[in-house]
Amino acid sequence: MLYSLQSTNLFILSLLAYVIGAVLGPILAPRKAPASSAGRRLAGYAVTAVFLVSAIASLASLVASYMVLSSRASVDVSPFPLTPFGHLTFRLDPLSAFFLLVISLVGFAVSIYSLGYARSFLFKRHVGLLLFLHNSFLLLMTSVVTVTNGVLFVVVWEGMSIATYFLITYEHESQPSRRAGFLYIAMTHVGTFFLILMFLTLFSHSRSFDFDSFRITASAMPWGSKTLVFFCALIGFGIKAGVIPLHIWLPEAHPAAPSNISALMSGVMIKTGIYGMIRVFFDFLGTGLPWWGFAVLILALGSSVLGVLFALMEHDLKRLLAYHSIENIGIILMGIAVALIFHQAGNDGIAIVGLVAALFHTLNHATFKSLLFLSAGSVVHSTGTRNMEELGGLIKRLPYTATFFLVGAVAISALPPLNGFASEWLTFQAFFRGFDVAELSVKTAMPISMALLALTSALAAACFVKAFGITFLGTSRSRHVQDIHESPWNMLAAMGLLAAACLFFGIDPSLVISRLQPVADFVLHRNPSGALSVDVARSISANPTVNEAPVLVAVLLLGIAAIAIVAIVVLRGNRRSRVVPTWACGLEGLAPRMQYTATGFSKPIRMIFSSVFRPSREIDVREPMSPYFKPTIRVDLKTEAIFDTHVYRPLMNSVLAALRVLRKVQTGHIQSYLAYIFITLIVLLWMAL
């Protein structure tokens, strides 16, 4: 009782604080620099204060959601009883609480980061607008995962999309930003169309937009309606999540936003799509048809492998990270696919492993991806470029940022002892366990999926060797790296917090898994205390690694490192080092341009997967005027965006062609319009009589 009371209050506090922040921001932050230096300082304090308010708000909802997760009971919050759509109730059930936890954790870190980040463009840009959007974005995301009514859901979902649109086009003077914004808003509206269709289908059976009524009636709907709902949810939420082939907005939109917002979008917003899928697939529809899981599995495998392959071809730091979001959404969907397949087959023990893996990876991806985006933000902030080919050697100028980026890179490459490994391990286990019990058709899919997951994470490791190595190691490749300095402490503190989370979830995954299992139980409508309940850890009991291993791995790593060092001492090795220049094959020295480039690094992969990339190369050699000067050589290297050229462009062209035909109706003569009205009237009368 006490628990629920407190978490209710904290949740209301957090909503209020977001609203206050959104209102205060534009009032307090002036667009133009005040004349007096005191005024300028005051404006700086005001920005800090507003971001502190959002930090407090996220902290409050973080605590509230954690309380709900530990108490394993749902909590209803109705701060505003009367709205046009009936009761406005926010419900923190285990699933909502989990996603709220993810949102608030990242929201908190990003708010702290923004303290320093946003002050740098105070008076240069409209910071008041940024404050307003930042708070509204967090408020709306919080609402998306907690509302309990279909109409309200669509409203806050649209609100979230619109807030994101303005954040993407925040740097509206740049043409790519505006283009990215347009692409995003167009795609997201296609998604909303499918969501509305989905809710209307559900409504036609339950006669109410309440989630509770969906839960009762949806599982008993005829298979036709169920499949329609499944498809609409898959497309509608899949667009937001960035599932290939619905991803085309994502790599444009995420880099266009300011870096703190990119972290929120990539770390959290795309997860609302995952939330929607879990809510509809399991909570509403209950069980599905056997092929649903396969459909999701194929999308998942495609997204993860293609996502990481596209990422490898990028040398824009933030676009690279954006493509990795697609890859990780694929990995999350793998868990969901396993859950769908085995929940349908009635084997909930494995369904739970899959679902817990998906939820765990959701949390992990939120932490390490926002960490990566924040540290990439620091790089962009201090160097002014996102192009890796112009960077290099940053580890000496930005030692802390580099270390935090490295933590994120190791985590996203699924290497122990960080958190990315823990959840991918669980996904591997889900596939492997699935193989054991499945019938023949499922059996074949499991090992192939495992192999593709292994391919994905190994390619991700290659990609992050490139991203970290080219950006931070070696020597600087351009003047962008000349006079730069480390980010202020609050930006570093935010990154440090997320890095600590990556380490913590990785070293003790059992802590997270034991908290996630009730969520999975809830989603699958299982009684947690019932005899059917399967302990995730126990269902993998043949492999007790799940709980203790990574803790001990860390301990053992230290222990053996100690042994190694002792071994060297015992061997009376030489402890001396001498600092020398890098070996230059006997030449005078190395120039920065002799280093490997990001493009060069990914060349073998580009060649091996040339059927995906369709690389083309144009070499233009201009002969010099005089034989004493070297010719100028221009190399133009392109890879094809296959979905752009083979899916979306033909689609768009055919839509435009259809519209061109339709345009003939619009003659511009008033006589023909009168004729249309007349004909319509006659037809209507004829139909009515």
Added chain:
Amino acid sequence: MDSPNGMEKQLVTAAIWIVQLVAVLALPPLVNGIIRKSKARLQNRVGPPLSQSYSDLFKLFRKEALVSATTSWIFRAAPYVVFTTTLLVATLMPMFSPYPPLGWMSDFILLVYLLGLGRFFLALSALDAGSSFGGLGSSREMTIASLVEPAMILSIFATAASAGSLNLNAIASSVSPSISSLLNPSQILAFAGLFIVTLAETGRIPVDNPATHLELTMIHEAMILEYSGRHLALIEWASQIKLLIFFSLLGNLFIPTGIAASVSLVDFVTGIAIYLVKIGGLAVVVALVESTNAKLRLFRVPDLLMVAFTLSLLSLVLRFLIR
């Protein structure tokens, strides 16, 4: 299998762990020596003595380390990370005893990814010095590693699935040491798949040539070109240990005779002896393969790995889909 309980068991486990730790530190240079010697004999040379690899390591440890001025802490840390992770994997592997130390931790996925951690840092260190060789090696190594991984996972999948576990100890103890299981076509195919994976992972011919410093063909050697002294010694030692790890996988998962049946001393010593024979045999086989094959062009390597992948898949099909 009679199992001792409590205190006694823990003592036995601790003893085995120490034996295994000593073995994985001491054996690898010998294995390397056997390969070098056999290759020399196949080429009608006398070849270096078996102890040469020990002397090489010893020499490197005694020399001072040269560190490039452009490097950061990554360059200095990488050898330790590589050595630590490789050694950790080696100590967690099933080798010759029924009560492997920390056996419940020898999860295949964990071990593969621990090796991946070492490789990740090595590939980063290669980019740290700012020379083009490092980038070349790093790029090629990561490319080949990502193609090897799926084949590796699949190659042990069939065996793992019949054991019902991804834990290497559980797998090794589930494979029955009968001649029929040894000659099972599915096992043979999976063995062939894992053997190709071993060649690729440990940088042997036909994927990489450990003895070359020719820029066109270097992969692993290009990555570690900047290293010297104790750093180089640790990396060399680690790659020798890695070879032992893969030999142990091949030996224990597919030729499962020899893992001692009980904890009696006699069984234990026989276990070690049989293990040594298996490892020595595999070393000679690798020398044979290296002497009779040419190194593949870089862009032909994916084809070879595809063969490994297909073999593993076929083994899986034979085992489970066609009964």
